[in-house]
Amino acid sequence: MDEIVKDFLIESSENLDRLDQELVKLESEPSSKELLASVFRTIHTIKGSCGFLGFARLEKLAHAGESLLSRLREGELTLSAEITSGLLAMVDAVRHMLAAIQASEQDGEDDYAPLIQNLARLRGEPALKSPAAAPTKSGEARPQPPPAAEGENAAKPVTESAVALQLPSSPTRTKPGRKPRRTNKPPNPDKVTEEVVAQGADHPAETSTVPMPESRQPDATAETIRVGVTLLDRLMNLVGELVLARNQLLQFSNSVQDVGLQAVSQRMNLIATELQEEVMKTRMQPIDNIWSKFPRTVRDLALSCRKEVRLEMKGKDTELDRTIIEAIKDPLTHLVRNAMDHGIEEPETRRRAGKSPTGVLTLRAFHEGGQVNIEISDDGGGLNRDRIRQKAMERGLITAQQSSLMPDRDVFNLIFLPGFSTAEKITNVSGRGVGMDVVKTNVERIGGAVDVQSTPGRGTTVRVKIPLTLAIIPALIVTCGGERFAIPQVSLSELVRLDSDANGKGEENVKGIELVWGAPVYRLRGRLLPLVYLDRELAMRAEAAIDSTSPSAAAHLTAVNVNIVVLQAEGQQFGLVVDEIIDTEEIVVKPLGRQLKGVSAYSGATIMGDGRVALILDVPGLARRAQVIAEAHAPAHDSSAQTESGSAVPTEAVCNERTLLLAENGTDGRVAIPLSTVARLEEFPPTVVERAGSQDVMQYRGQIIPLVRLSEIIPATRDADLLANAGSIQVVVYAEGKRTVGLIVDRIVDIVEERATVESLHPRTGVVGSFVTQGHVTDLLDVPALVRAAVPGLLDEPEPQAERM
Amino acid sequence: MTSQQFCTFFLDSYLFGVPVPKVQEVIRFQPMTPVPLAPGSVEGLINLRGQIVVAIDLRRRLELGKRPQGELPMNVVVRTADGAVSLLVDEIGDVIEVEESTFEGSPETLSGEIRCMILGVHKLEGRLLHLLDTDRACEMPDEPKPLRAV
Numbered sequence: 001m002d003e004i005v006k007d008f009l010i011e012s013s014e015n016l017d018r019l020d021q022e023l024v025k026l027e028s029e030p031s032s033k034e035l036l037a038s039v040f041r042t043i044h045t046i047k048g049s050c051g052f053l054g055f056a057r058l059e060k061l062a063h064a065g066e067s068l069l070s071r072l073r074e075g076e077l078t079l080s081a082e083i084t085s086g087l088l089a090m091v092d093a094v095r096h097m098l099a100a101i102q103a104s105e106q107d108g109e110d111d112y113a114p115l116i117q118n119l120a121r122l123r124g125e126p127a128l129k130s131p132a133a134a135p136t137k138s139g140e141a142r143p144q145p146p147p148a149a150e151g152e153n154a155a156k157p158v159t160e161s162a163v164a165l166q167l168p169s170s171p172t173r174t175k176p177g178r179k180p181r182r183t184n185k186p187p188n189p190d191k192v193t194e195e196v197v198a199q200g201a202d203h204p205a206e207t208s209t210v211p212m213p214e215s216r217q218p219d220a221t222a223e224t225i226r227v228g229v230t231l232l233d234r235l236m237n238l239v240g241e242l243v244l245a246r247n248q249l250l251q252f253s254n255s256v257q258d259v260g261l262q263a264v265s266q267r268m269n270l271i272a273t274e275l276q277e278e279v280m281k282t283r284m285q286p287i288d289n290i291w292s293k294f295p296r297t298v299r300d301l302a303l304s305c306r307k308e309v310r311l312e313m314k315g316k317d318t319e320l321d322r323t324i325i326e327a328i329k330d331p332l333t334h335l336v337r338n339a340m341d342h343g344i345e346e347p348e349t350r351r352r353a354g355k356s357p358t359g360v361l362t363l364r365a366f367h368e369g370g371q372v373n374i375e376i377s378d379d380g381g382g383l384n385r386d387r388i389r390q391k392a393m394e395r396g397l398i399t400a401q402q403s404s405l406m407p408d409r410d411v412f413n414l415i416f417l418p419g420f421s422t423a424e425k426i427t428n429v430s431g432r433g434v435g436m437d438v439v440k441t442n443v444e445r446i447g448g449a450v451d452v453q454s455t456p457g458r459g460t461t462v463r464v465k466i467p468l469t470l471a472i473i474p475a476l477i478v479t480c481g482g483e484r485f486a487i488p489q490v491s492l493s494e495l496v497r498l499d500s501d502a503n504g505k506g507e508e509n510v511k512g513i514e515l516v517w518g519a520p521v522y523r524l525r526g527r528l529l530p531l532v533y534l535d536r537e538l539a540m541r542a543e544a545a546i547d548s549t550s551p552s553a554a555a556h557l558t559a560v561n562v563n564i565v566v567l568q569a570e571g572q573q574f575g576l577v578v579d580e581i582i583d584t585e586e587i588v589v590k591p592l593g594r595q596l597k598g599v600s601a602y603s604g605a606t607i608m609g610d611g612r613v614a615l616i617l618d619v620p621g622l623a624r625r626a627q628v629i630a631e632a633h634a635p636a637h638d639s640s641a642q643t644e645s646g647s648a649v650p651t652e653a654v655c656n657e658r659t660l661l662l663a664e665n666g667t668d669g670r671v672a673i674p675l676s677t678v679a680r681l682e683e684f685p686p687t688v689v690e691r692a693g694s695q696d697v698m699q700y701r702g703q704i705i706p707l708v709r710l711s712e713i714i715p716a717t718r719d720a721d722l723l724a725n726a727g728s729i730q731v732v733v734y735a736e737g738k739r740t741v742g743l744i745v746d747r748i749v750d751i752v753e754e755r756a757t758v759e760s761l762h763p764r765t766g767v768v769g770s771f772v773t774q775g776h777v778t779d780l781l782d783v784p785a786l787v788r789a790a791v792p793g794l795l796d797e798p799e800p801q802a803e804r805m
Numbered sequence: 806m807t808s809q810q811f812c813t814f815f816l817d818s819y820l821f822g823v824p825v826p827k828v829q830e831v832i833r834f835q836p837m838t839p840v841p842l843a844p845g846s847v848e849g850l851i852n853l854r855g856q857i858v859v860a861i862d863l864r865r866r867l868e869l870g871k872r873p874q875g876e877l878p879m880n881v882v883v884r885t886a887d888g889a890v891s892l893l894v895d896e897i898g899d900v901i902e903v904e905e906s907t908f909e910g911s912p913e914t915l916s917g918e919i920r921c922m923i924l925g926v927h928k929l930e931g932r933l934l935h936l937l938d939t940d941r942a943c944e945m946p947d948e949p950k951p952l953r954a955v
Contacts, residue, residue: 241855483839538841592850593859594887595945599842605850605857613838613850613857 003292005105008049010224012098015042019091023084030079039087040069046094055107058097064119065090071123086122089115229322232282239272239279240588240607246272247609284319287365287374290329291316294336298361301340308347308358309340315365320372324466327446328374331439335376335462336361338436343378343460353457355379372468377461383454385411392417396678399659399751412452416440447473447490475587475606475616478565478578481540484614485578486587486606487565491619493573495581496524496564513562522564522575529566531575532626534617538601569623576622585609589616600625659753661732662778663745665710670749670778672771677783679735681748683728695791698742700733707731707742708790713766714779734783741787750774765789807905811927813898813934814881817869820898822927822934829884831897834877835860844945848893853882860891866942867919883939890943903927903934 019042026035047062065087071077093112100108246269253265291313302309320328344350344359351357364375389403392414398406415436440450448466467473467490475486476495498512513522513531520531534540564575587606596602603618660672661681688698689707696707731742752773766786767779811822812831837849837860846866851858860880864872872878878893910925922941927934 237855244855481841483841540841590857592857593890595847595859595861595890595943596840596843598844598945599840601842602840605838607852607855607857611852612836613852615838615840615850 002105003288005053005101007292008053009098009102012046012049013095014226015046016091016095016098018042020088023087023091026079027081027084033073036069036073036079040066040073043069050107055097055101057111058094058101058107061090061093061097061112061116064116064123065094068119068123077122077124083122086115086119090119227282232279235279236283236588239276242272243276244607244609244611248611281319283321283323285322285325286317286319287325287372288313288316289325290332291363291365293333294363297333297336298340301337305341306346307340307344309344310358310360312360312362313364314362318365318367318372320466321468324372324446324468327442328448328464328466331442331464332374332376334436334439335464336363339376339378339380339460339462343380345381349381353381367468371465374464374466375461376464377459379459382456382458382460383412383415383452384456388412388414394680396675396680399675399753401751401753402659409451409453412454415452416450447488449490473587473589474584476565476584477582477608477614478534478563479580479582480534480538480578483540484582484608484612485534486585486614486616487567487576487619488603488616489584491567491569493566493568496522496566496575497581498522498562498564524566524575529564529573529575531564531577532622533577535579537622537626567619567623569620572623574623574626587614587616659751660773660780661751662749662773663710663730663732664747664749665714665745665779669714670776671710671714671745672752672773672778672780673732673743673783674780675751677734677736678732679740680733682731682733682742684731686729689729698731700740700742703740705733705740705742706791707744708787709744710786711744711746713786713790714764734787736784736787741791743783743786808902809905810900810902811934811936812881812900814879814894815896815898816863816867816894819869820929820932820934821863821894821937822901822903823881823883823937823939825900827883827939829882829889832880832882832891835880847945851880851891853889853891856889858882858889858891860893861943862893863937863942864893864895867922883943885940885943887943890939892939892942901929901934903929908936 019039022035022039022042026032026039029035043062043066047059047066050058050062068077068083068087072079072083077083093115096110097107100106246265249265250269253261294313295311298309298311301307339361344361345353347357350359360379362375362377364373364377366373385408388411389398389406392398392411393400393403397414397417403411416439417437443450443464443466446466448464451463451465452460453463454460474489476489476492478485478487513520514528515521516528520533521528522531523529563578563581565578565581566573566575585608587608589604589606591604592602600621601618602615603621604616605613606616608614659675661675661678663671663673665671682700684698689696690698692704692706696709697704698707730745730748732745732748734741734743764779766782766789768782770777770779772778810825812825812828813820813822815821832853835851835853837851839849840847846861846863848860848862848865851860862872862878864870872895876895878895879897880891881894881897882889882891907927907929908925909928911920911923915923922938924936924938926936
C-alpha cells in the first residue's frame with residue numbers, strides 16, 4: 001500500500017477516535033467554541049486528505065459532516081442530540097470506509113447517500129433536494145453535491161455510476177422527515193432512516209456492500225503506536241547506563257573466575273548490546289518521511305515554471321535519527337526547489353541541447369562510512385563557472401588572483417558563501433543562489449557537509465553528508481593534563497606525531513615546530529599549520545601561561561613528544577596539540593548544565609567506559625577562542641601590541657593571508673583596507689556628492705549613504721584641488737550590518753595578499769598601524785573606527801572588530 | 806502551626822537547610838571530571854547513573870574558606886528547573902522538622918551575593934539553620950572566570 005495512504009489511515013483513525021470523544025463531550029457542553037472548532041478541524045483534515053488521495057465517496061461524506069458543523073460553528077444551529085447522532089453516525093461511516101480502504105485500497109462501494117441526506121437535512125436544507133426523490137430515482141442520485149469540494153469534477157462521474165449501480169440492490173429506502181434517534185437505541189423497522197444510521201454505526205458488516213474479509217487485517221493503528229520522544233530519550237539514557245553497568249560487570253566477572261558468573265555476564269553482555277541497537281532503532285526514521293512530500297513539490301513547481309521534470313528517488317528507506325530528519329528537511333526542500341528552478345532547463349532549451357525535454361531530478365540516499373549521503377542531482381545545464389567567478393569577484397568574496405588559481409570544485413562551492421546568495425537576482429549566474437548559505441549553515445549545524453559538483457551541460461549534483469545520529473557520534477579520545485577529552489570526528493582531518501629524539505639539538509627548530517613571531521606553527525606538507533595548545537587554551541597548567549615569544553618557550557613546547565590533532569573548523573585548519581591520543585570511540589553526547597553554557601570550549605559531555613565523564617571539545621568554539629584569548633591578551637604588551645596580537649592568532653594570521661585593498665591618500669600616502677570589510681568599489685563623477693546638513697552624502701542603490709573623505713580623517717600631503725580636478729571619485733563602499741558608508745579615496749592602487757607585520761608607530765584614529773608593501777609604507781585602516789570618528793553614532797553598538805593582520 | 810522538613814548539612818561552622826522536596830538524593834563523594842574554564846565554583850562533572858550533573862562547591866560559591874585537606878565533600882543533589890545539580894558540602898546532617906514560627910529573615914548586615922542565596926534562618930535551640938536558596942546557588946554569575954592567569 002502506498003505510504004501516503006498508510007499515513008492517512010493511521011492519522012485518520014486517531015482523528016476519528018478523538019472525534020468520538022470530542023463529539024460526546026460537545027454534547028454535554030454544546031456552547032464550547034473550542035471543542036466545536038477542534039471537531040471541525042478534524043473533519044476538515046480528513047476531508048482534505050481524502051480529496052487529495054482520490055477517495056471521492058469518503059470525501060463527500062466528510063463534506064456533508066463538515067457543512068453541518070460549519071453551521072454549528074457559525075451559531076446558526078445549536079447542537080442537539082439528533083445532530084450529535086448524525087455526526088457520530090458519520091464518524092462511524094468514515095471509520096467503516098477507512099476499513100474498506102485498508103482492505104482493498106478503495107473507499108468501498110457504499111456511498112452512504114441516506115446518511116448524507118440526513119446530515120443535509122439536519123443542516124436545515126430541507127425540501128430543496130428532497131431526499132425522497134433522490135434514492136429512488138437513480139439518475140438524480142446526487143444528494144447535495146459538495147459545493148466547494150476540490151476534485152469534485154473528477155469524482156462525480158464515478159460517484160454517480162456507483163450510486164446507480166448500487167441503489168437497486170439497496171435494501172433500505174429513506175423516508176424523509178423521520179427523526180433519527182440516538183444510534184444506540186435498538187433499530188426500529190419502521191424508521192428506516194434510523195436503521196441505516198444505526199447500521200452504519202453498529203453493524204457495518206451487515207449492510208456493507210463490500211463484505212469484510214473474514215481474516216481481517218489488523219488495524220493500521222494496531223501495528224504502530226506513538227511514543228513520546230522524551231520517553232525514547234529516557235530509554236536511550238537507561239540503556240547507556242545499562243551498558244556501563246555491563247562493562248563493570250564484565251570486568252568484575254573476569255577477575256572473579258567464576259564460571260557461572262561469567263556465563264551470566266556474557267549473556268547479559270549480548271542482551272545489552274542487542275537492546276542498545278534496538279533502542280537506537282526506535283529513533284531512526286526512513287528519509288522517505290521527508291522525501292514523500294517532494295513528488296508534490298516537484299509537480300507543482302514543474303507546472304509553475306513550465307518545465308517537465310521526472311523525480312526519481314533511490315534509497316527511500318535509508319534511516320536517520322529523527323532529530324536529523326527534522327534538521328535536514330528545510331535544506332533538502334530548498335535544494336530540490338533550487339534544482340527545479342535553476343538547474344533543469346525549459347523543455348525547448350533542452351530539446352535544442354539534444355536532451356530529452358523531460359528533465360530528471362534524482363534524489364539518492366545511502367549509507368557510507370557511518371554517514372548518510374544524500375545527493376540531489378539534476379541533468380540540467382550545470383553551473384556556469386565563469387559567471388560564479390565574476391560574481392564572486394564583484395562581491396569582493398575573492399580576488400582576481402584567487403579566482404584564477406581556484407580549481408573548479410572550489411569555484412562551485414562559492415555558491416555557498418553568504419554574500420553570494422543575498423543578491424538581487426542571481427538566477428542567471430548559474431543558477432543557484434538564494435539561500436544556499438542557509439542550506440550549508442543548517443547542514444553544518446548538525447555536523448554535516450555540503451559539496452557541489454557540476455558538469456556544464458550535463459547537470460549538477462549537490463551532495464549532503466550528515467551523521468547518522470546526533471546522539472551517538474564517533475569521536476577521538478585524547479588526554480591533556482590528565483583528563484580525557486573527546487573530539488568529534490567530523491572536524492578531524494589527520495593526526496601527526498613528532499618524536500622528541502628525532503632532532504634533539506637546537507632550540508628554535510626542533511622537530512619542525514617553528515615560531516612565527518611567537519606563534520607556534522608546524523610545516524604540514526609544506527604549508528604552515530598554526531598550532532593551538534589545548535592545555536594552554538583551557539588554562540589547565542599554570543606554567544603553560546609562559547610568554548610564547550621567548551625562545552625558551554619553543555624549547556618547552558618541544559620538550560616531549562608532540563601529538564598534533566589536525567582539525568578543520570569553519571574552513572580553517574589548525575593543529576591541536578594534546579598530551580596523548582587514545583583511540584576513537586562511539587560516544588553518547590549529553591548536554592552540559594546551564595552553569596557551563598558560557599564556556600564556548602565544549603559542546604557537551606559523555607560518559608566513558610569506566611563511568612567517568614569526559615568533555616567533548618567544541619572545535620569551532622575552540623578555534624574562535626584561540627583568537628579571543630589573543631585579543632584579550634594583547635594590551636599586556638604595550639608598544640608591540642599590534643604585532644603581538646597579530647602573531648598570537650595563529651589560526652587566522654597564518655592560515656589566512658589578508659587580502660588588502662591598497663589605495664592612495666594624497667600624493668604620497670598609502671592606505672590598506674582589509675578587503676573583507678569592503679562591500680563594493682565604485683567610481684562616480686564628483687557631482688554625485690550631495691550634502692545633508694554638514695554631512696557629505698550620496699544616493700546609492702536607493703539609499704542615502706554618508707560619505708567619508710579619507711583625507712579629512714588622515715591628513716596627507718596633497719594638492720589642494722586634487723579631488724576637484726579629478727574626473728571621478730573612487731568610493732570604497734563599506735557595509736556593517738545594514739549601515740553602508742562610502743569612503744572616498746584618491747586612487748585605488750591594487751589588491752594584494754599580505755602577511756606583513758604591522759607596527760604601530762604612533763596612535764592615530766582609524767589606523768591600526770603601518771607596514772611595508774610594494775616598497776611603500778602603508779597604513780592599515782581600521783574602517784569601523786574611521787567611520788565612527790567621521791560620522792559619530794552611525795554605527796550604533798560598535799562591535800569590537802579590531803582589524804589585524 | 807505549619808512546619809517544614811529540611812535536609813541539613815554543614816559548611817564550615819554553619820548549619821544549612823534545604824527543603825526536603827528540593828533534594829533528589831544525597832550521595833558520597835564521586836570521582837569528578839574537572840571542567841577547565843568553568844566558573845570558579847564549578848568543581849566538575851559527575852556521572853549520576855548516566856546523567857551528567859554539574860557539581861558546585863558550595864564553599865566556594867558562598868565564599869567560605871577552603872575545605873581542609875583530606876576531607877572529602879558529600880554531594881547533595883538538588884532539583885532545579887534545569888535538571889539536577891550537585892552541591893558539594895562538608896557533612897550531612899539529619900532531616901529535621903521546624904516550625905515556621907522560628908523563621909526570621911537575614912539581617913540587613915548580610916551583604917552582596919550571599920544575601921541573595923540565604924533566604925533567612927530558623928532559630929533552633931543553640932544554633933541557627935540557614936536556609937539556602939538552591940536555585941540562586943546553582944545560578945552562575947554570567948562572567949566566566951578569567952581566561953588565563955597572566
